[in-house]
Amino acid sequence: MSLHLHLLRHGQTPFSRDNVFCGAGLDPELTPDGLAMANAFAAAYKSAPWSAVYASPLRRTVATARPLCDALGLKMELRDDLKEIHYGKWEGKSVEVVDREHHDDYIRWSADPAWNSPTGGEPAVAIARRTMQVIEEIKQRFNDGNVLIVSHKATIRIILCGLLGIDVGRFRYRLACPVGSVSVVQFTSEGPLLKALADRTHLDEKLRSLRGT
Numbered sequence: 365m366s367l368h369l370h371l372l373r374h375g376q377t378p379f380s381r382d383n384v385f386c387g388a389g390l391d392p393e394l395t396p397d398g399l400a401m402a403n404a405f406a407a408a409y410k411s412a413p414w415s416a417v418y419a420s421p422l423r424r425t426v427a428t429a430r431p432l433c434d435a436l437g438l439k440m441e442l443r444d445d446l447k448e449i450h451y452g453k454w455e456g457k458s459v460e461v462v463d464r465e466h467h468d469d470y471i472r473w474s475a476d477p478a479w480n481s482p483t484g485g486e487p488a489v490a491i492a493r494r495t496m497q498v499i500e501e502i503k504q505r506f507n508d509g510n511v512l513i514v515s516h517k518a519t520i521r522i523i524l525c526g527l528l529g530i531d532v533g534r535f536r537y538r539l540a541c542p543v544g545s546v547s548v549v550q551f552t553s554e555g556p557l558l559k560a561l562a563d564r565t566h567l568d569e570k571l572r573s574l575r576g577t
Contacts, residue, residue: 365507365508365509366507366508366550366551366552367502367503367506367507367508367509367511367550367551368509368510368511368548368549368550368551368559369499369502369511369513369548369549369550369551370409370510370511370512370513370546370547370548371513371515371520371523371524371546371547371548371549372405372428372429372512372513372514372515372544372545372546373514373515373516373517373520373541373542373543373544373545373546374394374398374402374424374425374427374428374514374515374516374543374544375394375395375397375398375399375400375401375402375424375427375428375543375544376394376395376397376398376401376543376544376574376576377392377393377394377395377398377424377543378392378395379392379456380398380517380543380576380577381395381397381574381575381576382458382576383458383459383576383577384456384457384458385451385454385455385456385457385458385459385462385482386448386451386455386456387448387449387450387451387454387455387482387485387486387516387518388422388447388448388449388450388451388486389450389451389452389455390455390456391422391423391424392423392424393423393424393427394423394424394427394428397571397574398424398427398428398543398544399427400571401428401543401544401567401571402427402428402429402430402431402432402544403431404544404566404567404568404571405428405431405432405544405546405566405567406431406432406434406435407566408565408566409432409566410432410435410436412510413509413510414432414436414438414509414510414511414512415506415509415510415511416438416441416502416505416506416511416512417429417432417433417438417439417440417441417511417512417514418440418441418442418443418446418498418502418511418512418513418514419440419441419442419443419446419513419514419515420442420443420444420446420447420448420514420515420516420519421442421443421444421446421447422447422448422516425446425514425515425516426440426442426514428514429512429514432512443498445494445495445497445498446495446498446513446514446515446516446519447515447516447519448515448516448517448518448519449482449485449486449488449491449516449518449519449522450481450482450484450485450486451482451485451486452481452482452483452484452485452486453465453466453482453483453484453485454466454482454483454485462482466482466483469481469482469483470482474536476533477533477535477536478531478532478533478535479533488518488522488532488533488535489532491518491519491522492522492523492525492526492532495515495519495522495523495526496523496526498513499523499526499527503551517541517543517577518535518536520541520547521535521536521538521539521541522535524539524547524549524558524561525538525539527549527556528549528556528558539561539562540561540562541562542562542564542577543574543576543577544564544566544567544571545562545563545564546560546562546563546564546566547560547561547562547563548560548563
């Protein structure tokens, strides 16, 4: 047996549907379709032997984790370090508006988000540091079994970069993470092994085909 870490992105929100920046500075609820994604994940995965469920404390992640926790009677472990990137002055704005209002910052961030942050926001290296603290906590607690982390698009991709040895500055261009998707990493004697990336087979065709990111 070995530890399997499941990284689930929250379900659809109005901001993901409209493809605008939504980080730790915004706290929207799930849309009805987003809630359907959460319920679909719970229905598909409730028979697995889960050791723990960790989640970002933002409403969209808590609502995504809740159906599985309720089905299994598991306590939800909330960790601030699993929150989404802080987008600063970009929160709630489209790419086009950000590019117009904060052009130089946007160009620098697009080229290397590891060390360049959104205007008034957070660089990817800071997210890597805080999320790895949670990963280490999980590894200390569990030698094997299944642990679920419910988090956010940038955060999950940065975690995966850190675990798989991918340059964190490439997180936006190397790994997909659509809403409602789950990625799985197995911790082996040779190190972390990616078993699944952005899997959405638990969602029906309607949910998989929704617009947005």
